[in-house]
Amino acid sequence: MLSEAFGGDLEVTLIDKTDAFVFGFSKLDVMFGRTTADAVRLPYSDIVKPGVRFRQETITAIDPERRWVTTDAGDYEADILVIALGADYDFDATPGLADGGNEFYTEAGAARLAEIVPTFSEGRVVIGVCDAPYKCPPAPSECALLLDDALTARGVRDACEISFVLPLGRPVPPSPETSAALESEFAARNITFIPGRRISSVDGARNVTALDDGTELPFELFLGVPKHRAPDVVIASGMTEDGYVPVESATLRTRYPGVFAIGDVATAGVPKAGVFAEGAARVVARQVIAEVRDSEGPGPYDGRGSCYIEFGSGRVGRVDIDFLSGPTKTGSFNAPSAALVAEKEHFGSSRRARWFG
Numbered sequence: 001m002l003s004e005a006f007g008g009d010l011e012v013t014l015i016d017k018t019d020a021f022v023f024g025f026s027k028l029d030v031m032f033g034r035t036t037a038d039a040v041r042l043p044y045s046d047i048v049k050p051g052v053r054f055r056q057e058t059i060t061a062i063d064p065e066r067r068w069v070t071t072d073a074g075d076y077e078a079d080i081l082v083i084a085l086g087a088d089y090d091f092d093a094t095p096g097l098a099d100g101g102n103e104f105y106t107e108a109g110a111a112r113l114a115e116i117v118p119t120f121s122e123g124r125v126v127i128g129v130c131d132a133p134y135k136c137p138p139a140p141s142e143c144a145l146l147l148d149d150a151l152t153a154r155g156v157r158d159a160c161e162i163s164f165v166l167p168l169g170r171p172v173p174p175s176p177e178t179s180a181a182l183e184s185e186f187a188a189r190n191i192t193f194i195p196g197r198r199i200s201s202v203d204g205a206r207n208v209t210a211l212d213d214g215t216e217l218p219f220e221l222f223l224g225v226p227k228h229r230a231p232d233v234v235i236a237s238g239m240t241e242d243g244y245v246p247v248e249s250a251t252l253r254t255r256y257p258g259v260f261a262i263g264d265v266a267t268a269g270v271p272k273a274g275v276f277a278e279g280a281a282r283v284v285a286r287q288v289i290a291e292v293r294d295s296e297g298p299g300p301y302d303g304r305g306s307c308y309i310e311f312g313s314g315r316v317g318r319v320d321i322d323f324l325s326g327p328t329k330t331g332s333f334n335a336p337s338a339a340l341v342a343e344k345e346h347f348g349s350s351r352r353a354r355w356f357g
Protein backbone atom coordinates (compact mmCIF):
# COMPACT_ATOMS: atom_id res chain seq x y z
CA MET A 1 0.00 0.00 0.00
CA LEU A 2 2.86 2.40 0.81
CA SER A 3 4.57 1.60 -2.45
CA GLU A 4 1.33 2.09 -4.38
CA ALA A 5 0.75 5.42 -2.67
CA PHE A 6 4.25 6.88 -2.89
CA GLY A 7 6.35 4.78 -5.25
CA GLY A 8 10.00 5.60 -4.71
CA ASP A 9 9.23 8.77 -2.72
CA LEU A 10 9.01 6.84 0.55
CA GLU A 11 11.75 4.55 1.79
CA VAL A 12 10.26 1.31 3.15
CA THR A 13 12.58 -1.29 4.65
CA LEU A 14 11.21 -4.76 5.34
CA ILE A 15 13.44 -6.82 7.63
CA ASP A 16 12.95 -10.55 8.22
CA LYS A 17 15.44 -13.15 9.37
CA THR A 18 13.97 -15.74 7.00
CA ASP A 19 14.05 -15.63 3.21
CA ALA A 20 10.44 -16.63 2.58
CA PHE A 21 6.87 -16.25 3.78
CA VAL A 22 4.67 -19.29 4.37
CA PHE A 23 0.91 -19.05 4.94
CA GLY A 24 -0.04 -20.63 8.28
CA PHE A 25 -2.59 -22.92 6.66
CA SER A 26 0.08 -24.25 4.28
CA LYS A 27 1.62 -26.07 7.25
CA LEU A 28 -1.45 -28.31 7.48
CA ASP A 29 -1.29 -28.84 3.70
CA VAL A 30 2.35 -29.93 4.04
CA MET A 31 1.67 -32.12 7.07
CA PHE A 32 -1.09 -34.00 5.28
CA GLY A 33 0.80 -34.40 2.00
CA ARG A 34 -1.30 -32.07 -0.13
CA THR A 35 1.84 -30.21 -1.14
CA THR A 36 5.51 -29.97 -0.25
CA ALA A 37 7.43 -27.73 2.12
CA ASP A 38 9.35 -26.20 -0.80
CA ALA A 39 6.23 -25.49 -2.86
CA VAL A 40 4.62 -23.29 -0.18
CA ARG A 41 7.61 -20.98 0.39
CA LEU A 42 7.11 -17.50 -1.07
CA PRO A 43 10.53 -15.82 -1.30
CA TYR A 44 10.70 -12.24 -0.08
CA SER A 45 13.09 -11.55 -2.93
CA ASP A 46 9.99 -11.70 -5.19
CA ILE A 47 8.71 -8.50 -3.58
CA VAL A 48 9.81 -6.01 -6.17
CA LYS A 49 7.98 -2.76 -5.50
CA PRO A 50 9.13 0.83 -5.94
CA GLY A 51 10.47 2.25 -2.69
CA VAL A 52 10.57 -1.13 -0.89
CA ARG A 53 13.78 -2.93 0.00
CA PHE A 54 13.97 -6.31 1.69
CA ARG A 55 16.81 -7.12 4.08
CA GLN A 56 17.27 -10.68 5.29
CA GLU A 57 18.74 -9.86 8.68
CA THR A 58 18.08 -10.83 12.28
CA ILE A 59 16.91 -8.04 14.54
CA THR A 60 18.99 -8.10 17.72
CA ALA A 61 17.72 -4.97 19.47
CA ILE A 62 14.86 -2.49 19.22
CA ASP A 63 14.91 0.94 20.82
CA PRO A 64 11.30 2.16 20.59
CA GLU A 65 12.10 5.58 22.08
CA ARG A 66 14.52 6.36 19.26
CA ARG A 67 12.77 4.13 16.65
CA TRP A 68 16.10 2.44 16.20
CA VAL A 69 16.55 -1.19 15.12
CA THR A 70 19.83 -3.09 15.31
CA THR A 71 20.36 -6.21 13.25
CA ASP A 72 23.19 -8.66 12.79
CA ALA A 73 24.21 -6.54 9.79
CA GLY A 74 23.73 -2.96 10.90
CA ASP A 75 21.45 -0.27 12.31
CA TYR A 76 18.26 1.33 11.01
CA GLU A 77 16.69 4.55 12.20
CA ALA A 78 13.09 5.14 11.20
CA ASP A 79 10.54 7.92 11.23
CA ILE A 80 7.87 5.25 11.57
CA LEU A 81 8.51 1.80 13.00
CA VAL A 82 6.06 -1.10 12.61
CA ILE A 83 6.79 -4.09 14.84
CA ALA A 84 5.43 -7.23 13.17
CA LEU A 85 7.66 -9.99 14.54
CA GLY A 86 4.85 -12.44 15.29
CA ALA A 87 4.72 -14.89 18.18
CA ASP A 88 7.54 -17.34 18.93
CA TYR A 89 7.17 -20.80 20.40
CA ASP A 90 8.25 -21.44 23.96
CA PHE A 91 9.11 -25.14 23.87
CA ASP A 92 10.75 -25.02 27.30
CA ALA A 93 7.46 -23.97 28.92
CA THR A 94 6.16 -27.54 28.46
CA PRO A 95 8.63 -30.08 29.86
CA GLY A 96 9.33 -32.91 27.41
CA LEU A 97 7.60 -31.33 24.42
CA ALA A 98 10.79 -30.67 22.44
CA ASP A 99 12.04 -34.25 22.77
CA GLY A 100 8.95 -36.34 23.46
CA GLY A 101 6.43 -35.01 20.96
CA ASN A 102 5.93 -33.56 17.52
CA GLU A 103 4.56 -30.14 16.68
CA PHE A 104 2.84 -28.94 13.53
CA TYR A 105 3.15 -25.15 14.01
CA THR A 106 6.58 -24.67 12.38
CA GLU A 107 7.59 -25.41 8.80
CA ALA A 108 10.10 -27.98 10.02
CA GLY A 109 7.56 -29.63 12.31
CA ALA A 110 4.96 -29.89 9.55
CA ALA A 111 7.54 -31.30 7.12
CA ARG A 112 8.63 -33.90 9.69
CA LEU A 113 5.03 -34.97 10.24
CA ALA A 114 4.53 -35.34 6.49
CA GLU A 115 6.91 -38.32 6.85
CA ILE A 116 5.36 -39.68 10.04
CA VAL A 117 1.60 -39.43 9.42
CA PRO A 118 1.60 -41.77 6.36
CA THR A 119 3.37 -44.48 8.37
CA PHE A 120 1.20 -44.29 11.48
CA SER A 121 -1.22 -47.21 11.36
CA GLU A 122 -2.10 -48.15 14.89
CA GLY A 123 -2.36 -46.57 18.34
CA ARG A 124 -3.38 -43.48 20.23
CA VAL A 125 -2.89 -39.96 18.90
CA VAL A 126 -3.10 -36.95 21.20
CA ILE A 127 -3.42 -33.53 19.60
CA GLY A 128 -2.57 -31.18 22.44
CA VAL A 129 -2.52 -27.40 22.71
CA CYS A 130 -0.13 -26.41 25.48
CA ASP A 131 -1.60 -23.00 26.29
CA ALA A 132 -3.67 -20.08 25.03
CA PRO A 133 -3.47 -17.69 23.29
CA TYR A 134 -2.19 -19.56 20.27
CA LYS A 135 -2.24 -18.81 16.53
CA CYS A 136 -5.37 -19.52 14.53
CA PRO A 137 -7.79 -20.90 17.12
CA PRO A 138 -9.45 -23.36 14.64
CA ALA A 139 -6.14 -24.87 13.37
CA PRO A 140 -5.85 -27.68 15.96
CA SER A 141 -9.49 -28.68 15.24
CA GLU A 142 -8.61 -28.78 11.54
CA CYS A 143 -5.63 -30.98 12.37
CA ALA A 144 -7.89 -33.47 14.19
CA LEU A 145 -10.35 -33.68 11.28
CA LEU A 146 -7.66 -33.93 8.59
CA LEU A 147 -5.87 -36.62 10.59
CA ASP A 148 -9.13 -38.58 10.78
CA ASP A 149 -9.39 -38.24 6.98
CA ALA A 150 -5.80 -39.42 6.44
CA LEU A 151 -6.16 -42.47 8.68
CA THR A 152 -9.56 -43.35 7.18
CA ALA A 153 -8.21 -43.08 3.63
CA ARG A 154 -5.50 -45.63 4.50
CA GLY A 155 -8.05 -47.98 6.12
CA VAL A 156 -6.36 -47.80 9.54
CA ARG A 157 -8.71 -45.47 11.40
CA ASP A 158 -10.33 -48.31 13.41
CA ALA A 159 -6.94 -49.23 14.80
CA CYS A 160 -6.32 -45.65 15.99
CA GLU A 161 -7.75 -43.38 18.67
CA ILE A 162 -7.70 -39.58 18.40
CA SER A 163 -7.94 -37.30 21.45
CA PHE A 164 -7.88 -33.54 21.18
CA VAL A 165 -6.93 -31.40 24.20
CA LEU A 166 -7.75 -27.68 24.03
CA PRO A 167 -7.33 -24.94 26.68
CA LEU A 168 -10.39 -23.14 25.30
CA GLY A 169 -13.88 -24.13 26.44
CA ARG A 170 -15.04 -24.61 22.86
CA PRO A 171 -13.21 -24.87 19.49
CA VAL A 172 -14.07 -21.31 18.37
CA PRO A 173 -15.38 -19.49 21.48
CA PRO A 174 -16.80 -16.34 19.81
CA SER A 175 -18.91 -18.46 17.46
CA PRO A 176 -21.16 -21.00 19.22
CA GLU A 177 -22.47 -22.19 15.82
CA THR A 178 -18.97 -22.85 14.46
CA SER A 179 -18.04 -24.57 17.71
CA ALA A 180 -21.17 -26.76 17.57
CA ALA A 181 -20.46 -27.73 13.96
CA LEU A 182 -16.90 -28.76 14.85
CA GLU A 183 -17.98 -30.60 18.00
CA SER A 184 -20.59 -32.61 16.09
CA GLU A 185 -17.93 -33.43 13.48
CA PHE A 186 -15.63 -34.68 16.29
CA ALA A 187 -18.47 -36.82 17.68
CA ALA A 188 -19.35 -38.27 14.25
CA ARG A 189 -15.70 -39.18 13.68
CA ASN A 190 -15.11 -40.62 17.15
CA ILE A 191 -12.59 -37.93 18.09
CA THR A 192 -12.45 -37.47 21.88
CA PHE A 193 -12.59 -33.74 22.55
CA ILE A 194 -11.18 -32.58 25.92
CA PRO A 195 -11.89 -28.82 26.23
CA GLY A 196 -10.71 -26.47 28.97
CA ARG A 197 -7.44 -28.33 29.58
CA ARG A 198 -3.79 -27.51 28.93
CA ILE A 199 -0.89 -29.83 28.25
CA SER A 200 1.48 -29.64 31.26
CA SER A 201 4.16 -32.08 30.16
CA VAL A 202 5.06 -34.72 27.63
CA ASP A 203 6.95 -37.82 28.70
CA GLY A 204 8.45 -39.35 25.58
CA ALA A 205 10.01 -42.26 27.50
CA ARG A 206 6.68 -43.39 28.97
CA ASN A 207 4.62 -42.11 25.99
CA VAL A 208 2.32 -40.20 28.29
CA THR A 209 1.19 -36.59 28.39
CA ALA A 210 -0.06 -34.90 31.58
CA LEU A 211 -2.88 -32.37 31.53
CA ASP A 212 -3.14 -29.42 33.91
CA ASP A 213 -5.63 -31.29 36.12
CA GLY A 214 -3.16 -34.14 36.59
CA THR A 215 -4.90 -36.52 34.17
CA GLU A 216 -2.48 -38.61 32.12
CA LEU A 217 -3.16 -39.54 28.51
CA PRO A 218 -1.07 -42.27 26.89
CA PHE A 219 -0.08 -41.84 23.25
CA GLU A 220 1.79 -43.45 20.43
CA LEU A 221 1.84 -40.15 18.51
CA PHE A 222 1.74 -36.69 20.13
CA LEU A 223 0.95 -33.68 17.95
CA GLY A 224 1.47 -30.50 19.94
CA VAL A 225 0.93 -26.79 19.68
CA PRO A 226 3.64 -25.14 21.82
CA LYS A 227 2.97 -22.26 24.18
CA HIS A 228 3.42 -18.93 22.37
CA ARG A 229 5.16 -15.72 23.43
CA ALA A 230 6.59 -12.59 21.83
CA PRO A 231 10.12 -12.98 20.42
CA ASP A 232 12.91 -12.40 22.95
CA VAL A 233 14.10 -9.27 21.14
CA VAL A 234 10.67 -7.68 21.59
CA ILE A 235 10.53 -8.61 25.28
CA ALA A 236 14.06 -7.21 25.77
CA SER A 237 12.98 -3.92 24.17
CA GLY A 238 10.74 -3.23 27.17
CA MET A 239 7.67 -2.83 24.95
CA THR A 240 5.72 -5.84 26.26
CA GLU A 241 3.18 -6.25 29.02
CA ASP A 242 1.96 -9.75 29.91
CA GLY A 243 4.14 -11.12 27.12
CA TYR A 244 2.92 -9.05 24.17
CA VAL A 245 3.03 -5.43 22.96
CA PRO A 246 0.01 -3.44 24.13
CA VAL A 247 -1.50 -1.22 21.44
CA GLU A 248 -4.46 1.09 21.10
CA SER A 249 -6.90 -1.20 19.24
CA ALA A 250 -8.30 1.53 17.00
CA THR A 251 -4.92 2.65 15.63
CA LEU A 252 -2.39 -0.10 16.50
CA ARG A 253 -0.21 2.59 18.06
CA THR A 254 2.06 1.63 20.94
CA ARG A 255 2.79 4.05 23.75
CA TYR A 256 5.92 5.14 21.86
CA PRO A 257 5.35 7.96 19.31
CA GLY A 258 5.69 6.74 15.72
CA VAL A 259 5.81 3.08 16.73
CA PHE A 260 3.03 0.66 15.74
CA ALA A 261 2.68 -3.06 16.47
CA ILE A 262 0.56 -5.41 14.38
CA GLY A 263 -0.21 -9.10 14.14
CA ASP A 264 0.56 -11.82 16.65
CA VAL A 265 3.14 -9.75 18.57
CA ALA A 266 0.51 -7.18 19.60
CA THR A 267 -2.39 -7.21 22.02
CA ALA A 268 -5.03 -5.54 19.87
CA GLY A 269 -8.04 -7.42 21.23
CA VAL A 270 -8.24 -9.76 18.22
CA PRO A 271 -7.27 -13.42 17.76
CA LYS A 272 -3.76 -14.32 16.62
CA ALA A 273 -4.38 -15.01 12.93
CA GLY A 274 -2.95 -13.81 9.64
CA VAL A 275 -6.19 -12.26 8.49
CA PHE A 276 -6.13 -9.94 11.53
CA ALA A 277 -2.45 -9.12 11.01
CA GLU A 278 -3.35 -8.13 7.45
CA GLY A 279 -6.33 -5.99 8.54
CA ALA A 280 -4.20 -4.23 11.16
CA ALA A 281 -1.45 -3.63 8.59
CA ARG A 282 -3.97 -1.95 6.28
CA VAL A 283 -5.05 0.46 9.01
CA VAL A 284 -1.43 1.30 9.83
CA ALA A 285 -0.59 1.86 6.15
CA ARG A 286 -3.59 4.20 5.79
CA GLN A 287 -2.46 6.19 8.83
CA VAL A 288 1.06 6.51 7.44
CA ILE A 289 -0.32 7.63 4.07
CA ALA A 290 -2.55 10.21 5.77
CA GLU A 291 0.31 11.44 7.93
CA VAL A 292 2.66 11.92 4.98
CA ARG A 293 -0.04 13.61 2.88
CA ASP A 294 -1.30 15.61 5.83
CA SER A 295 -4.82 14.35 5.04
CA GLU A 296 -7.60 12.83 7.11
CA GLY A 297 -6.75 9.46 8.68
CA PRO A 298 -8.72 6.24 8.32
CA GLY A 299 -11.51 5.06 10.61
CA PRO A 300 -10.62 2.82 13.53
CA TYR A 301 -9.46 -0.77 13.09
CA ASP A 302 -12.64 -2.89 13.20
CA GLY A 303 -11.13 -6.25 14.20
CA ARG A 304 -13.02 -8.06 11.47
CA GLY A 305 -11.71 -11.07 9.61
CA SER A 306 -12.83 -14.31 8.00
CA CYS A 307 -11.14 -17.59 8.81
CA TYR A 308 -11.55 -20.63 6.58
CA ILE A 309 -11.84 -23.92 8.43
CA GLU A 310 -10.99 -27.33 7.00
CA PHE A 311 -13.84 -29.66 8.02
CA GLY A 312 -12.31 -32.77 6.46
CA SER A 313 -13.59 -34.79 3.51
CA GLY A 314 -12.53 -31.92 1.22
CA ARG A 315 -14.97 -29.49 2.87
CA VAL A 316 -14.20 -25.93 3.96
CA GLY A 317 -16.35 -23.71 6.21
CA ARG A 318 -15.83 -20.10 7.22
CA VAL A 319 -16.27 -18.05 10.36
CA ASP A 320 -16.65 -14.29 10.09
CA ILE A 321 -15.22 -12.71 13.22
CA ASP A 322 -15.96 -9.20 14.41
CA PHE A 323 -14.15 -8.38 17.63
CA LEU A 324 -13.99 -4.60 17.75
CA SER A 325 -16.69 -2.87 15.74
CA GLY A 326 -19.65 -3.66 18.00
CA PRO A 327 -20.35 -3.92 21.72
CA THR A 328 -19.64 -7.68 21.80
CA LYS A 329 -17.34 -10.11 20.03
CA THR A 330 -19.22 -12.04 17.38
CA GLY A 331 -18.47 -14.88 14.97
CA SER A 332 -20.96 -15.99 12.35
CA PHE A 333 -20.70 -19.41 10.81
CA ASN A 334 -20.87 -20.31 7.14
CA ALA A 335 -21.38 -24.06 6.71
CA PRO A 336 -18.89 -26.00 4.58
CA SER A 337 -19.56 -25.77 0.86
CA ALA A 338 -17.83 -26.20 -2.49
CA ALA A 339 -17.98 -22.43 -2.96
CA LEU A 340 -15.92 -21.95 0.21
CA VAL A 341 -13.26 -24.38 -1.03
CA ALA A 342 -12.85 -22.12 -4.07
CA GLU A 343 -13.00 -18.99 -1.91
CA LYS A 344 -10.17 -20.23 0.34
CA GLU A 345 -8.08 -20.99 -2.73
CA HIS A 346 -8.74 -17.47 -4.00
CA PHE A 347 -7.86 -16.01 -0.57
CA GLY A 348 -4.37 -17.50 -0.88
CA SER A 349 -3.77 -16.97 -4.58
CA SER A 350 -4.97 -13.35 -4.61
CA ARG A 351 -2.60 -12.45 -1.76
CA ARG A 352 0.25 -14.36 -3.36
CA ALA A 353 -0.27 -12.33 -6.52
CA ARG A 354 -0.64 -9.00 -4.73
CA TRP A 355 2.27 -9.36 -2.34
CA PHE A 356 4.73 -11.42 -4.37
CA GLY A 357 3.58 -11.02 -7.97
Ligand SMILES: Cc1cc2nc3c(=O)[nH]c(=O)nc-3n(C[C@H](O)[C@H](O)[C@H](O)COP(=O)(O)OP(=O)(O)OC[C@H]3O[C@@H](n4cnc5c(N)ncnc54)[C@H](O)[C@@H]3O)c2cc1C
Binds near residue numbers: 015016018057058233
Ligand atom coordinates in the same frame (compact mmCIF):
# COMPACT_ATOMS: atom_id res chain seq x y z
C1 LIG B 1 -1.01 -24.44 11.41
C2 LIG B 1 -1.42 -23.02 11.27
C3 LIG B 1 -2.55 -22.68 10.53
C4 LIG B 1 -2.95 -21.35 10.41
N1 LIG B 1 -4.04 -21.06 9.64
C5 LIG B 1 -4.43 -19.77 9.51
C6 LIG B 1 -5.54 -19.43 8.71
O1 LIG B 1 -6.16 -20.30 8.07
N2 LIG B 1 -5.91 -18.12 8.63
C7 LIG B 1 -5.23 -17.14 9.30
O2 LIG B 1 -5.60 -15.97 9.20
N3 LIG B 1 -4.16 -17.43 10.09
C8 LIG B 1 -3.74 -18.71 10.19
N4 LIG B 1 -2.65 -19.01 10.97
C9 LIG B 1 -2.02 -17.96 11.78
C10 LIG B 1 -1.06 -17.09 10.99
O3 LIG B 1 -0.07 -17.86 10.34
C11 LIG B 1 -0.40 -16.08 11.91
O4 LIG B 1 -1.33 -15.55 12.80
C12 LIG B 1 0.22 -14.95 11.10
O5 LIG B 1 1.27 -15.45 10.32
C13 LIG B 1 0.70 -13.82 12.00
O6 LIG B 1 1.34 -12.86 11.21
P1 LIG B 1 2.46 -11.94 11.84
O7 LIG B 1 2.95 -11.09 10.72
O8 LIG B 1 2.00 -11.31 13.08
O9 LIG B 1 3.61 -12.96 12.29
P2 LIG B 1 4.44 -14.00 11.42
O10 LIG B 1 3.72 -14.43 10.20
O11 LIG B 1 4.87 -15.04 12.40
O12 LIG B 1 5.69 -13.17 10.93
C14 LIG B 1 6.67 -12.70 11.84
C15 LIG B 1 7.97 -12.63 11.09
O13 LIG B 1 8.94 -12.04 11.94
C16 LIG B 1 10.16 -12.66 11.68
N5 LIG B 1 11.02 -12.49 12.85
C17 LIG B 1 10.80 -12.88 14.12
N6 LIG B 1 11.80 -12.52 14.91
C18 LIG B 1 12.70 -11.88 14.12
C19 LIG B 1 13.96 -11.25 14.36
N7 LIG B 1 14.54 -11.22 15.58
N8 LIG B 1 14.60 -10.68 13.31
C20 LIG B 1 14.06 -10.70 12.06
N9 LIG B 1 12.88 -11.28 11.79
C21 LIG B 1 12.21 -11.86 12.80
C22 LIG B 1 9.83 -14.11 11.43
O14 LIG B 1 10.85 -14.72 10.63
C23 LIG B 1 8.50 -14.01 10.69
O15 LIG B 1 8.64 -14.08 9.30
C24 LIG B 1 -2.21 -20.34 11.07
C25 LIG B 1 -1.06 -20.66 11.80
C26 LIG B 1 -0.67 -21.98 11.90
C27 LIG B 1 0.60 -22.30 12.67
